[in-house]
Amino acid sequence: MVTLQLMPYSQIEGLSSLGRIRKLLDVAKDDTVVLLQGRLKPEEETELIKATMEKINKDFKGIELAVVKPGKTKEGGFASIKNDIINAVLGDRQGFTLVGPANIVKAIKKDPDRIQLMMNKSRKRR
Amino acid sequence: MLNILKKFIQKVFNDIFSHRGELKLGFYGPPNAGKTTLANKICMDWVGEEIGKVSEIAHETRKVSVKGEVEVEHDGKKLTFAIADTPGIATKIDYEDFIKSGINRAKAKQRAKEATKGVIEAIKWIDNMDVVVVVLDATKDPYSQVNITIIGNLAARDIPVLIIANKTDLKKASIKKVQAAFPQYDVVGMSAKKGKGMDEFYEALFALVG
């Protein structure tokens, strides 16, 4: 079984950049994929990769990561008003971030309008 | 206080990495894209020696490797570079992949350990680059997060970027897909292995920094 844990941005908002990354990494393990509302800045993405590299051992093989920016809506009007409100709240944090442990998530494929998580089928028990 | 420390580190770094007037040119990208193959080609062309080892097994480069005083001439213009070949950046490293490639268990674990350190080193060195060539394997999905993270970080630091869609000698390669993924950047298709597209590469590099 794989758990998808939703994390509202407010849960990490008060933390420092490093604290945010620690929190994400702490949750994204043991068969849990984190879906964070809001996205990381590029500098935080590299910090997350660095922290991940430090944690890799024979059981933890690293992460799969996808940072998704909100797409431009064709509808305009209502959707864009809604976007403006979200913008005001989240600033350049709009979008979402997926972080999953590499031993269960093999790959994340991003298409313009969907996200696919390829799972590892043959998971060896050690 | 922190700023003084930062400036000090920067100065020490500059002293070892580069002479005055040299452009610090970094080669970045995911593992196995052909960074070392391309950096070797350039170093062979202008200094007559290679910068590092190439392998079909990922994470061959596990330490940043620098070659200074590389004088390149193109269209009657001369530029001097300090070339830095960096370890491929990844979000995961599995020593069992190395075992599958025929490396014994002990060496595979060692390679994985060194590879994790290499990724961290490559990221730390981004700040010191004047210009970066991002080498991508054009047979692979360009939307991979590592590619986006690398290019996003370079953009955030205002470092000029040239994207290479490498391995165009392979049937599966698509320069178009790479260009579509990064429409605001110059994308040069080439085969570093076959030495095809070198003229276009120098042309784009000189246009970017010249």
Ligand SMILES: Nc1nc2c(ncn2[C@@H]2O[C@H](COP(=O)(O)OP(=O)(O)OP(=O)(O)O)[C@@H](O)[C@H]2O)c(=O)[nH]1
């Ligand atoms: N077909 C083809 N193969 C290439 C090309 N460039 C590099 N390769 C091959 O791709 C593999 C990886 O090349 P490297 O230059 O070691 O790649 P790298 O980006 O330095 O990889 P790391 O150091 O592991 O991050 C080797 O087997 C190369 O021979 C190319 O243009 N075409």
Ligand SMILES: [Mg+2]
């Ligand atoms: Mg290399």
